[in-house]
Amino acid sequence: xxxxxxxxxxxxxxxxxxxxxxxxxxxxxxxxxxxxxxxxxxxxxxxxxxxxxxxxxxxxxxxxxxxxxxxxxxxxxxxxxxxxxxxxxxxxxxxxxxxxxxxxxxxxxxxxxxxxxxxxxxxxxxxxxxxxxxxxxxxxxxxxxxxxxxxxxxxxxxxxxxxxxxxxxxxxxxxxxxxxxxxxxxxxxxxx
Ligand SMILES: CC(C)(COP(=O)(O)OP(=O)(O)OC[C@H]1O[C@@H](n2cnc3c(N)ncnc32)[C@H](O)[C@@H]1OP(=O)(O)O)[C@@H](O)C(=O)NCCC(=O)NCCS
Numbered sequence: 001x002x003x004x005x006x007x008x009x010x011x012x013x014x015x016x017x018x019x020x021x022x023x024x025x026x027x028x029x030x031x032x033x034x035x036x037x038x039x040x041x042x043x044x045x046x047x048x049x050x051x052x053x054x055x056x057x058x059x060x061x062x063x064x065x066x067x068x069x070x071x072x073x074x075x076x077x078x079x080x081x082x083x084x085x086x087x088x089x090x091x092x093x094x095x096x097x098x099x100x101x102x103x104x105x106x107x108x109x110x111x112x113x114x115x116x117x118x119x120x121x122x123x124x125x126x127x128x129x130x131x132x133x134x135x136x137x138x139x140x141x142x143x144x145x146x147x148x149x150x151x152x153x154x155x156x157x158x159x160x161x162x163x164x165x166x167x168x169x170x171x172x173x174x175x176x177x178x179x180x181x182x183x184x185x186x187x188x189x190x191x192x
Contacts, residue, residue: 046119099116110143153171
């Protein structure tokens with residue numbers, strides 16, 4: 001399995017590099033891989049670990065449950081416009097999903113909506129950073145120019161990570177939500 005230290009993902013990082021092991025900032029070694037059809041039950045189990053606050057922040061409302069049928073839809077990836085990565089830990093019967101990141105390209109496929117969720121016991125270990133950077137590399141390679149993400153205005157954890165990656169924030173009028181737009185294409189004025 002390929003092993004990359006954090007922040008040195010190859011610029012053309014893509015499905016060919018998966019699965020891989022990454023070392024997070026805090027030294028935690030985890031496996032990053034594409035979500036697959038057989039992950040539907042593990043995804044449903046991961047969903048059930050989410051607190052009410054995590055659900056509100058991730059979805060903007062309180063979904064009642066993730067049925068196996070819906071989980072199967074979420075792992076059936078249309079590779080022409082989507083990517084979904086999981087971070088897993090443990091081996092064999094104890095293996096579990098501890099973080100998921102995905103993007104869905106919209107409209108003319110120059111933008112993609114990105115979403116991240118990390119297990120509450122694994123926050124602040126750099127997992128969202130790993131997922132965002134891996135997804136960004138995959139999206140760039142497909143010609144996607146920006147990520148967008150929506151959440152509640154007080155989601156400082158999410159805002160902080162996107163702002164650190166060049167994201168700009170705008171309020172969504174008439175709601176308590178915000179949208180972050182994170183450019184992916186290299187800035188032509190960089191270095192000038
Ligand atoms: C937002 C979320 C994905 C961040 O996951 P994470 O793995 O903890 O993030 P990382 O460890 O990669 O941290 C990246 C940066 O995010 C910011 N951050 C993360 N948690 C934070 C916290 N509790 N307080 C302040 N900043 C925080 C920091 O800038 C951090 O960098 P730093 O450690 O150098 O300060 C996680 O909190 C989560 O799953 N939240 C619920 C779902 C959600 O809000 N998803 C986003 C909307 S789609």
